[in-house]
Amino acid sequence: SFDTLALQPADPLLKIIGAFRRDTRTDKIDLGVGVFRDEDGNTPVMRAVKLAEEKLLREQQSKSYLGPEGDIGFVERLADKVLGNAVPVERRHGLQTPGGTGALRLAAELLAKAGVRRIWVAAPSWANHAPVFLAAGIEPRFVECFNIAAQHLDLAHFLEALDGATPGDAVLLHGCCHNPMGIDPGPLGWQAITEVVVRRGLLPLVDLAYQGLGEGFCEDSLGTRILLAAAPFGLLAYSCDKNFGLYRERVGALWVTAPDAEQGAIAHSNLLSLARANWSMPPDHGAAVVRVILEDAELTRIWREELDMVRERLAGLRRALASEGRIGKVDLTQIARGKGMFATLPLSRTQIDWLRDEHAIYLAGSGRINIAGFTLSTIARFCDALRALDRA
Ligand code: PMP
DSSP states (O other), X not given: OOTTOOOOOOOHHHHHHHHHHHOOOTTOEEOOSOOOOOTTSOOOOOHHHHHHHHHHHHHOOOOOOOXXXXXXXXXXXXXXXXXXXXXXGGGEEEEEEEHHHHHHHHHHHHHHHTTOOEEEEEESOOTTHHHHHHHTTOEEEEEEOEETTTTEXXXXXXXXXXXXXXXXXXXXXXXXXXXXXOOOOHHHHHHHHHHHHHHHTOEEEEEEOOTTSSSOTTGGGHHHHHHHHHSSSEEEEEEOTTTTSOGGGOEEEEEEXXXXXXXXXXXXXXXXXXXXXXXXXXXXXXXXXHHHHHHOHHHHHHHHHHHHHHHHHHHHHHHHHHTTOEETTEEGGGGGGXXXXXXXXXXXXXXXXXXXXXXXXXXXXXXXXXXXXXXXXHHHHHHHHHHHHHHO
């Protein structure tokens, strides 16, 4: 029976989504859920995606099974785009996964199977990292590295922690556009991370879920390339759900990097058998869409143009927020230096509740805001609310 089970709390962010939906105030602002929104508040299907879907509808001949590796054309083309020749083809072995989450879960299971016990993570991190690792039997070791009030990453503190890690431990890194801080290490930071990872014999797992939303598509995988080129073994968990706007289609991939083809093939065979035991085979549609786009120069051009617009909108909103300066304890000036969809503000639970109750402004209980939830006009209203909060 199930009578030994305890009721689990609903995901806090899903609760916010529900409360936002029920709120009848017409000027409500949703900064909670992590999806891109345009200036009209919509999360549209990209034009390149629609065109690829039309092509698939016309030309797809069969929906017969592919295999646990999924759409291998998708995996290979994406690897070329993401890693270029930083990691030679014989050093990388990939498979398609249900979203970036599926990739992370499979990575965690491979680590566990290989005898890895813990993974080092700079905190705060994406709220789902801990549950995913714990579910696979890997202990996340959080190192408090981000100063929320100062909007600052204390990388030296993280490097120090890694220096004390046991050889063979894993370390998690956000490839770009850190969720929830929006603060990345920068090229020199990546070099320093790489140095300690290699010197200490650690196993890096890069979570790259926002490529193209930060500084540019190629720029955003620079750190990933530096690290995976240098470390003998590594993992790259990738999500196409943000940069292709495919969220609910669950499009992701996982690569293992190894010093030679033989060791890579062994790790890959383990990934395939773990995938088989989890979901057998990944869902096809979203990955097929990405493959069709990447196979076609014109569709790729259209997609890159749309992705550039996403990035420019985020950067523009960040600049607009930063121009509001410091409001009480909240220093918005640093937001312009951040990357991607998220920032975390130094607000208490009471203040976050107050913003919701008095001003219909919804943000995560951690103080995380989705920058794309703003429009140029709602930024002023948000800052007025922060000023009122400071006076309250
Ligand atoms: N990693 C990070 C840092 C994320 O923010 C997300 C999505 N919120 C994911 C992984 C998972 O992405 P997906 O929706 O493709 O599972």
